[in-house]
Amino acid sequence: MDSDKKIIITGHKNPDTDSICSALAYAEIKNRITNTDNYVARRAGEINGETKFVLEKFGVDVPEYVDNVATQVRDMEIRRTPGVPKEMTIKEAWDIMGKSEAVTQPITENDKVIGLITKGDIARTFMDAESSSFLSTTSPRFNDIAATIDGRIVSGEGDRLFSKGKVLVGAALVERMRGAVQPHDLVILVDRRENQIGALNSGADCIILCLGAKAAADVIELAGEKDAVIIETELDTFSVSREINKSVPLGAFMTHDSIRSFKLDDYTDDVKSAMGATRHRAFPVTDSRGHYIGTVSRRNLLNIRRKQVILVDHNEKSQAVDNIDDADILEIVDHHRLGTIQTLQPIYFNLQPVGCTATILYQMYIEKGIDVPKHIAGLLCAAIVSDTLMFRSPTCTTQDKMAAGALALIAGIDIEKFASEMFEAGSELGDKSAEEIFYQDYKKFTFGGTSFGVGQISSMNEGELNKIKSRLLPLMEHECGKNNVSMVFFLLTNIRESSSEMLYAGDNARELIINAFGDASETDGGFAVEGLLSRKKQLIPAFMDAIQNVY
16 A cells, blocks of 8 residues: 555544554554555654653654644645656657646656646747747757657757757748848758758758758768758658747746645645645645655545544544544544544444553454564553553553553563553653643543543652642643633642642632542642542543533
8 A cells, every 4th residue: 555545543642651552553453454554553742751661662663743634635646747857848748748638747857846837838839939030049959859850960969059040941042042041040941952052051050851851962061061950851841840849948938936836745725725826727746855746636636535544542532633524534442431533434433441442452462363462562561551550540440450461471571660660761750841741641621511621640759749730830720711621630640649639720620629529638729639540530520520510
């Protein structure tokens, strides 16, 4: 499958360890059972310190970033029209455009677009070619003139340019031609030797002999002395007169100013607007380095191929990558409550009440009868330990514990020791800004007419949690009112003590905590809630009950 047609597997924004590791594992599963490499894991945000530690521990690269799944130019049908050099003649370009059924021809140099020419531009070129001096104003090479009229050069340098003089047919007697032929002219002749000599003696830079006429030895000798070019062709004088202007080089009439082109990553909404403001029917497409790839037209907007996406560890639209509605969602694998994602057609939806998406993926390996690679086992085990806070979270199930134990054996790790190292790596908060800490694991929720945001950070170090508290409060106040969020909460979770301090900001936020957690004790800027570890299973359900009963 083309790299532009990969099926994206991604977790939620502000991804945690489960979101990243589950995406990587599910891509591995899908590629193995389909015997392809069509499925790719992507991240929808920056990874945290804990996840970075896990990936490095098991030698796995950080997935590429995807922030938007709206259709892009790469999702359109790109016509692979080859670029041509500006020295190419109009005749050659017209033939190429006819074979490819293209109406716009990009002109390139070193793989970069330097100009465009359309069939309309070519037609106007001939309509404007009324002067006998027209051809020389475009400076074609004599080689190209010969090729255009199916001729061959028998004397002179073909790489020279015809840049001065006019084109005329030498059908008159030699006496009359002496006054008509001027230096640097191009004269179309037949087999009259005296006319050939007369044209050369009058200073013609080129003579064309038609109807198969051959230049005599003395004519060729004279042309050499005069530094003139002789071309022989089987065409008649009328045909040569008609065809010769087709030797005009594209560079003479191409459009080279304000060329509108698009990059592969440009979004089609922007492309539509740009196309509507430009007269061209086809537009060049380039890669990120500006190298020409092909063209797209307005017609290609009609059959855009939507991106195909599989979601793991979430099914809330507010947590999904931007413009998820513009993509085809193929599957969802999750362990959260039923969210707000909608699809246009039935999909595979695996939603289970376990503590971690990674547990579901381990089940898939077992069900499909395929072995779990050592590095994938390490990733999945890390995700379970992280999401269940080393099995302390009330979301943890027997399935999670059994899966983690089996995966630890495959990965060759001691869960207790590994968990301590992983949580310590994720707890290094001193060097991070308040914004990095706040958005590291922040999610938006909507219930009824109320929208609120909840962030969480977990640490084995109570002192570290206390230090970042004062840095988070101003940021939480600022977040209120953004994206229709009226209240913001943040959990400072102490893994060792199995408790959290909940900070809050926004109108009614304090009252919501009191109504949801009646036994919470007030602190400076928040509330201490014993046993509160899980945002998903403890905080969100309690908040929703309180909202339903009070608001």
